[in-house]
Amino acid sequence: MSLIINDLHAGIEDMPILKGLNLEIPKGEVHAIMGPNGSGKSTLSKVITGHDTYEVASGSVTMDGEDLLEMEVDERSREGVFLAFQYPAEVPGVSNANFIRAAMEARQPEGEELDAVAFYKNLYAKMDILDMDRKFTSRAVNEGFSGGEKKRNEILQMMMLEPKYCILDETDSGLDIDALKIVARGVNAMRTTERGFLVITHYQRLLDYIQPDVVHVMADGKIVKSGGKELALELEASGYDFLKADDLVGA
Amino acid sequence: MTTSTLPQWFAAAQQEAWETYQSLPTPNRKHETWRFSNLKQLDFDGIQFAATEKLDLEVPADLPAGVICLPLLEALEKHSDLVEKYFMQNAAELGSAKYAALHRAKLTNGLFVYVPANVQVEKPIKVTHTVAGKNTAICPHTLIVTETGAKVSVVDKFVSADEEAGICIAVNDLIAGDNSELNYVAIQDLNEQSRMIQINDTTVSRDARAKAFTLNIGAAWARNEAYSRMIGEGAHSDMLSVGIPYGTQQYDQRTYQHHAVPHTYSDLLYKNTLYANSKSVFSGLILVDAGAHYTDAYQTCRNLMMEDTTEANSMPGLEINADQVKCSHGSTASPINDDEISYLLARGIRPRDARRLIAKGFSAEAYERLKDAELIDIVHDAIEAKFARIV
Numbered sequence: 001m002s003l004i005i006n007d008l009h010a011g012i013e014d015m016p017i018l019k020g021l022n023l024e025i026p027k028g029e030v031h032a033i034m035g036p037n038g039s040g041k042s043t044l045s046k047v048i049t050g051h052d053t054y055e056v057a058s059g060s061v062t063m064d065g066e067d068l069l070e071m072e073v074d075e076r077s078r079e080g081v082f083l084a085f086q087y088p089a090e091v092p093g094v095s096n097a098n099f100i101r102a103a104m105e106a107r108q109p110e111g112e113e114l115d116a117v118a119f120y121k122n123l124y125a126k127m128d129i130l131d132m133d134r135k136f137t138s139r140a141v142n143e144g145f146s147g148g149e150k151k152r153n154e155i156l157q158m159m160m161l162e163p164k165y166c167i168l169d170e171t172d173s174g175l176d177i178d179a180l181k182i183v184a185r186g187v188n189a190m191r192t193t194e195r196g197f198l199v200i201t202h203y204q205r206l207l208d209y210i211q212p213d214v215v216h217v218m219a220d221g222k223i224v225k226s227g228g229k230e231l232a233l234e235l236e237a238s239g240y241d242f243l244k245a246d247d248l249v250g251a
Numbered sequence: 252m253t254t255s256t257l258p259q260w261f262a263a264a265q266q267e268a269w270e271t272y273q274s275l276p277t278p279n280r281k282h283e284t285w286r287f288s289n290l291k292q293l294d295f296d297g298i299q300f301a302a303t304e305k306l307d308l309e310v311p312a313d314l315p316a317g318v319i320c321l322p323l324l325e326a327l328e329k330h331s332d333l334v335e336k337y338f339m340q341n342a343a344e345l346g347s348a349k350y351a352a353l354h355r356a357k358l359t360n361g362l363f364v365y366v367p368a369n370v371q372v373e374k375p376i377k378v379t380h381t382v383a384g385k386n387t388a389i390c391p392h393t394l395i396v397t398e399t400g401a402k403v404s405v406v407d408k409f410v411s412a413d414e415e416a417g418i419c420i421a422v423n424d425l426i427a428g429d430n431s432e433l434n435y436v437a438i439q440d441l442n443e444q445s446r447m448i449q450i451n452d453t454t455v456s457r458d459a460r461a462k463a464f465t466l467n468i469g470a471a472w473a474r475n476e477a478y479s480r481m482i483g484e485g486a487h488s489d490m491l492s493v494g495i496p497y498g499t500q501q502y503d504q505r506t507y508q509h510h511a512v513p514h515t516y517s518d519l520l521y522k523n524t525l526y527a528n529s530k531s532v533f534s535g536l537i538l539v540d541a542g543a544h545y546t547d548a549y550q551t552c553r554n555l556m557m558e559d560t561t562e563a564n565s566m567p568g569l570e571i572n573a574d575q576v577k578c579s580h581g582s583t584a585s586p587i588n589d590d591e592i593s594y595l596l597a598r599g600i601r602p603r604d605a606r607r608l609i610a611k612g613f614s615a616e617a618y619e620r621l622k623d624a625e626l627i628d629i630v631h632d633a634i635e636a637k638f639a640r641i642v
Contacts, residue, residue, distance in 0.1 A: 051597075073597055089590040091609065106604065
């Protein structure tokens with residue numbers, strides 16, 4: 001059971017961004033993707049989850065054997081893939097609790113109602129893990145939230161929706177170390193043998209708190225190197241200059 | 252109505268009003284206050300005026316002593332002097348002077364609420380006016396007075412008894428005395444063949460706080476004129492409206508924020524969510540009189556265009572004759588923001604539900620300013636019922 005990306009080519013209109021990308025994330029593992037700006041990391045996360053800005057030219061993305069590319073964006077989410085956005089949108093007038101509740105109701109089997117009492121109990125328990133004040137239930141989704149509050153809110157949604165595969169797109173960017181630890185606590189609380197993670201980051205620092213099983217390096221729309229968590233430390237020390245050398249693997 | 256029991260002053264005023272109605276011209280395209288209006292809706296040929304109206308009054312059980320809460324006709328008999336002092340003291344200046352005169356001449360009933368000084372009524376008073384019968388018109392009046400330090404909330408609901416095309420010409424006078432709090436909620440839920448003219452006149456005295464909210468969900472056509480005058484320092488006026496037209500419904504809204512003295516505050520927020528071939532018109536003016544320094548006045552009209560077949564016309568305006576004034580006005584007409592919808596879809600919410608959630612949230616921003624849980628619930632439930640009718 002894996003999230004499998006096979007020879008994926010995708011981009012915006014005529015501009016290719018992903019150029020034959022291969023990646024397999026088995027359930028129970030945390031994979032990190034690092035790489036320089038413009039290598040296509042964010043594009044990959046959005047193509048997997050179905051953002052309509054990007055067009056897929058060829059290749060496949062399957063989740064536990066299901067063809068994700070055949071599904072609409074909302075269907076992919078309900079099937080169990082989740083993207084924690086780098087820049088989450090604000091939705092004025094819609095309370096955070098109503099938003100999360102609507103997302104959970106969309107996952108209810110036909111004819112079954114969500115238990116409101118159980119929902120709030122669950123919501124408050126998850127908010128406590130993330131040190132989120134109860135006032136965030138009634139505030140409009142992300143409106144007036146600080147950068148760190150938005151990121152915590154992304155993790156809150158992830159914890160509530162319990163996806164099969166979680167993709168975190170630079171969730172650490174702009175976070176101070178305390179906020180980073182809280183976000184990592186939420187992610188770590190969700191690690192099970194039944195769930196896979198793809199953590200996209202610029203910085204090794206996040207990986208001190210969310211220990212990856214595999215680290216991949218992405219450049220020019222492909223995975224160019226894969227290794228254990230020590231690879232992240234090497235990258236932090238020596239940067240991406242090695243990309244110019246020829247000892248690349250996995251391309 | 253049986254005019255014999257009504258006070259002399261009122262009978263004379265009705266006679267005079269009928270003459271005024273007949274002498275005033277029917278509005279036409281040249282009248283600035285009727286720009287973009289559907290003037291065909293002002294054809295009242297063949298209309299009959301109901302002699303009286305069915306009035307359902309729900310008064311809180313624990314109404315404090317001294318509070319008067321009566322059907323207007325009964326109040327005219329029992330508290331003639333008090334009604335005379337406050338009833339329709341200001342001319343309708345936003346285009347409907349003719350229909351205000353008609354309302355006065357043909358008054359069917361209504362509600363009189365008087366809250367004496369330093370008496371607070373915590374639970375809302377609720378009244379429902381029902382239009383019944385083909386081409387039948389009712390003219391209900393709501394007169395609310397809060398004396399110094401008093402507080403009251405009134406919910407005025409307008410409904411139809413049947414599916415016939417009726418007419419409702421409603422006027423409300425809201426008079427907030429010094430340091431008082433007056434909350435008024437109107438819910439227009441007539442059947443979709445009917446027409447509504449609603450004229451609001453709010454007077455806010457020193458340190459008083461008035462909130463006037465109108466929800467338009469029913470009628471084929473509704474014209475709302477809302478005038479708020481701040482006549483005492485520290486006066487605070489919130490003018491709020493939510494409209495959710497669909498089909499071919501049209502809502503025509505004219506507003507006036509009149510700052511007559513210094514240190515007064517007004518905040519207007521009108522929100523319309525439009526479906527199918529519906530239309531909205533908004534025209535608003537902020538007037539700051541000479542000498543009314545330190546005025547804060549805000550005016551925002553937002554239209555959420557759920558389909559590209561909808562139409563919204565907005566004419567915001569400002570006239571400032573004082574210094575040290577903070578004013579803003581703006582109007583928008585736009586579809587749902589792509590980023591908002593994408594975000595909801597990305598969380599697995601189906602497109603139709605996502606659009607509806609955003610539309611409901613758009614309205615909530617206006618009615619949540621009522622800041623009263625019970626009033627908010629009443630408006631929320633009416634809005635939910637309207638959305639349930641939208642396919």
